Amino acid sequence: MQQSNVYVIIFSAVLTVILGGLLAFSAIGLKPMQDMQVALDTQKKILGAVVQLNEGDDVPTIYQERIESLVVNAQGEVVNEVDGAPVVAEDIEVGKQFKLPVEERLFPVFKYHAGESDQVDAYILPVYGNGLWDNIWGYVALENDLETVKGIVFDHAGETPGLGARITSVDVQERFKGKKIYDDLGELVAIRMVKGETGDPSIYGNNEVDGLSGATITAVGVNDMLSNYLSYYEPYLEKVSDESLSKPGSERQYTDV
Numbered sequence: 001m002q003q004s005n006v007y008v009i010i011f012s013a014v015l016t017v018i019l020g021g022l023l024a025f026s027a028i029g030l031k032p033m034q035d036m037q038v039a040l041d042t043q044k045k046i047l048g049a050v051v052q053l054n055e056g057d058d059v060p061t062i063y064q065e066r067i068e069s070l071v072v073n074a075q076g077e078v079v080n081e082v083d084g085a086p087v088v089a090e091d092i093e094v095g096k097q098f099k100l101p102v103e104e105r106l107f108p109v110f111k112y113h114a115g116e117s118d119q120v121d122a123y124i125l126p127v128y129g130n131g132l133w134d135n136i137w138g139y140v141a142l143e144n145d146l147e148t149v150k151g152i153v154f155d156h157a158g159e160t161p162g163l164g165a166r167i168t169s170v171d172v173q174e175r176f177k178g179k180k181i182y183d184d185l186g187e188l189v190a191i192r193m194v195k196g197e198t199g200d201p202s203i204y205g206n207n208e209v210d211g212l213s214g215a216t217i218t219a220v221g222v223n224d225m226l227s228n229y230l231s232y233y234e235p236y237l238e239k240v241s242d243e244s245l246s247k248p249g250s251e252r253q254y255t256d257v
Contacts, residue, residue, distance in 0.1 A: 039090070043067075049141035049151045050112045050122045068111040068120075074103050076235030082106075095135060098128045107232060112141070122150045123240075125233050129225025132217040134158035136167065136225060142181070146237050149191065152176040154222070164218030175201065175209040181230055183207055188234055190227040193219040 043063040047053060053062075069089035071079045079087050089108035097105040110124040121144055128137045134157035141150040154167040166172050176191060183189045189207050197213035204210065212219045 042090070045139055045153050045155070046110050046124055047112075049124050049139040049153045066113055067124075068113065070109050070111075072107050072109055072233075072236045074105060074107070074232060074235070076233075076237075076239045079106060094126045094128045094137065098135075102232060105232070107236070109233075109236065110139075120144050123237075125229065127225050127229035129221050129228065131156055131159045131167075131221040132164050132215070133160070136218070136221055138167075138225070140176075140226065140230070142237075146241055147180050147182045149176045149179045149181070156218075159218050160215065164212065164215040166212055166215065167218060167222060172212070179209060180206040181226075188230060190223070190230045192223050192227075195219070 040059060043059050044053060046067060047059065047063060051062075051066075053059065071087045071089050071092060073079050081087055087106065089110065092106050092108045094108070097107075108126055110126075111120045112122040112124060113119070114121040122141045123144070123146065124139050124141045126137070126139055128135065130136065136154065136156045136159065138152060138154040140152050142148065143150045152173050154173060156165060156167060159165040159167065179191045181188060181190050183206075192208050194204065194208055194211045195216055197211045199210065201210060
């Protein structure tokens with residue numbers, strides 16, 4: 001029997017409400033699990049900038065034992081709370097901060113301890129920028145001399161497979177290890193991916209790495225991202241250096257700023 005238009009409209013509306021409710025309930029129920037996965041992925045990337053993680057590693061435990069975190073502002077000052085609420089580095093969404101004026105942003109800092117002492121073996125700094133099609137981001141780990149790259153991790157939202165998306169490959173990320181973010185005059189110049197790709201790392205200086213063939217715009221995005229964010233962190237790095245060198249007998253041993 002043919003149903004009236006009113007019946008069809010009412011049936012469709014009720015079905016929509018029921019399905020919408022089920023989807024909303026599922027989303028709410030799955031959110032804690034999704035948040036845990038996001039946190040785990042972030043921990044893997046932070047640790048991945050300094051150590052090689054293996055399948056089966058207890059990442060949360062390693063992270064808790066080895067990583068100390070804090071938040072700084074554009075002046076390099078440690079920020080413990082905002083509007084009376086405590087600030088946690090792991091809760092800072094760098095992508096959202098990227099949309100704010102630099103002077104209003106919060107910058108997470110992750111300090112890696114290889115052993116049980118207070119000595120910081122690496123400073124891991126999140127970076128964020130624009131690629132060819134969408135945002136790119138990563139983590140730069142500096143040795144405790146605050147100028148040598150210990151490791152680097154990149155990721156992206158939509159770069160071209162086989163071209164710009166290669167920034168996530170181990171081969172490309174390994175190029176940055178051992179490079180310097182300061183030039184011979186002590187000026188912060190970050191690290192630049194050159195235009196083109198030769199495959200010969202020996203021809204590049206301390207502040208250069210091989211480029212990405214066919215992905216010049218992504219490479220430029222990486223260059224801008226590193227240059228911008230390392231300059232944002234420079235006031236904090238200078239405070240760490242000044243504080244550490246002022247300690248008697250200290251020779252670039254950075255610990256607790």
